[in-house]
Amino acid sequence: MKHWIHNKLAKVPAGIVIAALATAWALGAVLNEHGMARQDRHEVVRMTEKMKTVCVGRFLLDLPKEAQITFSTPRIDGFTVVIFPETLDEFQTRLAEREALIKAKPDRLGGDRNLEVAKEVRGDGGMTGKLLVHSRAVKEGTASNGLEIERYRHEGVAVEALMHGNGVSVNLASDFYFPDMVGNVLKLAVKLVPNPENKVPAEPGFCMDGAYLRDPLTADQLEQITMFARLPSNPDIRFLLILAAGLQPDKDGLIERDAATKSQFSPTERMRFSRLRAAPRTIGGIYGEEVVKRVHELNDSIVYSFWWEVAGTTDNIFVPHIVFQMDTGEGDHGPVPSSLSEGAAMGMWDRISSSIRVRPTQPPERVAAESPPTPLGSYAWAGERCPESGWWQCSDGGNGIGVLGGQRQYIRKGERMPQALLLPPQTLWEKLRGVQPSFESKTQTSWKLVDKRSRKRVPSPLPLAQATPVAAAGITSAGTGPSVMEQQGVAVGSFAATGLPCPASGWWLCDDPRALDGTRWFARGSLLPPATFALPPGGFSRSANSAKSIERRGAWRLVRLADAPEQAASDDNGKLA
Known part of the structure; x- marks a missing residue:
């Protein structure tokens, strides 16, 4: 009996000891696990303490x-996009060498028309460059669809848009692209914005290394x-x-x-x-x-x-x-x-x-239900709706090739932008026959908004008083580009009077609607002229040699800053009006 009791008592401490050992082992494991968790958390915090987006x-x-x-x-819309740092001089040298190399290669028929298009491109985001279309190729043969043999023929061209801005160069390229869709690369090129520091843009678009593409882009552009x-x-x-x-x-x-x-x-x-x-x-x-x-x-x-x-x-x-x-x-x-x-x-x-x-x-600020005005220098493409009424300059034509309707045309908002019909010089035989040849560009015509006036600028029927030139006025105008003028506080809508130095180079509107002057360009520093008015017939004399106009002091209002008196209207032959 004692022995049994002794044995039972002996078993109790043993069970307690075993239980205590198991508890201690589990607690140590938990503590060790918690210790590792703290160490892991410390490691993650250390590595992610300083982050960048x-x-x-x-x-x-x-x-x-x-x-x-x-x-x-x-890759976007079938074009590879290569971006790298480059100075403007390096870019211009590379562009010239690339164009010369393409021209030097014979076309697929052995001729000298390997380079089909070389067009200047100016984007809305500060990048400029050139579009090169070349190396037309034809792939043809036969293929089986399982039941019969079919013949196929694929024609394509190499396309390159070489762009540069703010120390960044971007090449958009495809070795084999559908000729009638080449305009797609222009739509991308003008949306490029240089971003050398890879800052996060505030506007919608597609980020790349060193640049981004402004929206809109669609899913089918892949x-x-x-x-x-x-x-x-x-x-x-x-x-x-x-x-x-x-x-x-x-x-x-x-x-x-x-x-x-x-x-x-x-x-x-x-x-x-x-x-x-x-x-x-x-x-x-x-x-x-x-x-x-x-x-x-x-x-x-x-x-x-x-x-x-x-x-x-x-x-x-x-x-x-x-x-x-x-x-x-x-x-x-x-x-x-x-x-x-x-x-x-x-x-x-x-x-x-x-x-x-x-x-x-x-999101863009909505100050009114209407869309904001389209800025000068914006582009639109053939087939699209015109975003702003005004004078649009065609990207095609020049170098002896005219444009039907003129290289600069007035297009109203909402109208379809036209595909340019180009007019090459007539041969002697065509002149004798009274035939004017014409053709359409192989690429989609782009149009640039250059003026928002509602009608052509035509010369006055009577001589207008001239501004006193800058040199004669004794005022220097060196280094006064539009950005400098804006910094000097000369804003559109400012007024200046006859005889005073013109405060900013640009287009100035005579404040008196009866004057013949209308809108005229004056250089900064020149003395503003008096306004010119037509005299009614016989106002002072019935003599044929009597004066037909008078001059009087007037006020001038700045309507657009401009370094040079660029014209924005054309006649039917494409000449500047």
């Missing part, structure tokens, strides 16, 4: 400030861009972001494809992969799927793979196909052990991936 396409992404970022060549990033402090960590708009979504999602891939491995190989996450995940309001894996490599390195994917849409540029990846253990000669623990890698991934969002843009 990167604009990629239409999205923003926050990365550690130390991240080194590179971009692949973007804009694509890829960004790569790495961390110098943790060189085994790599990031990848792919954006591609307008693509047909894959019928199988990321999770399903990952499972199908894993099933192709042997059981032994599958043991090296561990899924840590595999579930839908919405980031920045966009639905996607996420797969996170731990991989035991053949060299015993433990690495982590993170992948978030959006299937995308065919008609919404703000929901493109998206792939965002973060990988650890990336070495130059194969996998290396991850520099981050599993917890730290998870924390880093969650911190950075959660920052993906559509770039917000500032």
Whole structure:
């Protein structure tokens, strides 16, 4: 009995000891786990303490400030976009050499018409350059559709738009493009804005490395861009972001494809992969799927793979196909052990991936229901609705080639911009026959808004009083371009009187509607003339030699700043009026 009691008592302390040991082991494990969590959090905080925002396409992404970022060549509407720093002198030299090289090559028939179009381009965003269309090629042959043999013929041209602005050069190019769609590259070129410091734009558009494209762009233009990033402090960590708009979504999602891939491995190989996450995940309001894996490599390195994917849409540029990846253990000669623990890698991934969002843009201020006026220098293309009534200058013509209706034409708002009908010089035989040859440009005609007057500027029927020239007035006008004049406070709408120095070079309207002067250009510093008025017949005398006009002091109002008296009207022959 004692022995039994002794044995029972002996068993009680043993059970208590075992339970105590188990409790102590579990508590130590929990404390150790919590200690690792704190260490992981500290590591993530250290690496993400200083962040920078990167604009990629239409999205923003926050990365550690130390991240080194590179971009692949973007593609838009079938054109590759190459962007690089370059001085204006270097650009002009390269452009001249490129044009000369294209001209020197024979065309496909062995002739000297390899360069078909060389057109100056001036964009709204501060970039200028040239469009080159050349190297026409024809691909033809036969193909089987399964039942019969069909013959095909494809004709294409090489297209290059070489642009420069603010120390940045942009090449838009395609080696084989449909000839009747060459105007597409002009629509892109004029929307380019240099962005050498890669600042996040406030206006809508598509960000690239060193420049961006202003909207509107559409999904069917298939804009694509890829960004790569790495961390110098943790060189085994790599990031990848792919954006591609307008693509047909894959019928199988990321999770399903990952499972199908894993099933192709042997059981032994599958043991090296561990899924840590595999579930839908919405980031920045966009639905996607996420797969996170731990991989035991053949060299015993433990690495982590993170992948978030959006299937995308065919008609919404703000929901493109998206792939965002973060990988650890990336070495130059194969996998290396991850520099981050599993917890730290998870924390880093969650911190950075959660920052993906559509770039917000500032909506235009709506001061009235009507759209804002189209600024001078804006472009419109044949077939589009005219955005502003005024005088538009055709990009085609010149060098002996006329334009039907004149190279500058008055087009009313809402009318279709015309495709220019070009009039080459007549041969002697054509002159004898009274025949005028004509042809349409192979590229879409562009028109530039150069004046908003409602009618042509025609010479006065009577001589007008002239302004006293700058030199005679004893006032220098050096260095007084429009930007300087604006800084000096001479605004459109300012008034000046006869006999006073003209405060700004530009077009000045005589304030008296009865005067013959109308709107005239005066140079800064010249003395403003008196206004000229016509005398009624017989007002002072019935003699044929009597005066037909008088001069009197008047007031002049500035209507447009301009360095030179450029004309903006033309007659039917295309000559300046």
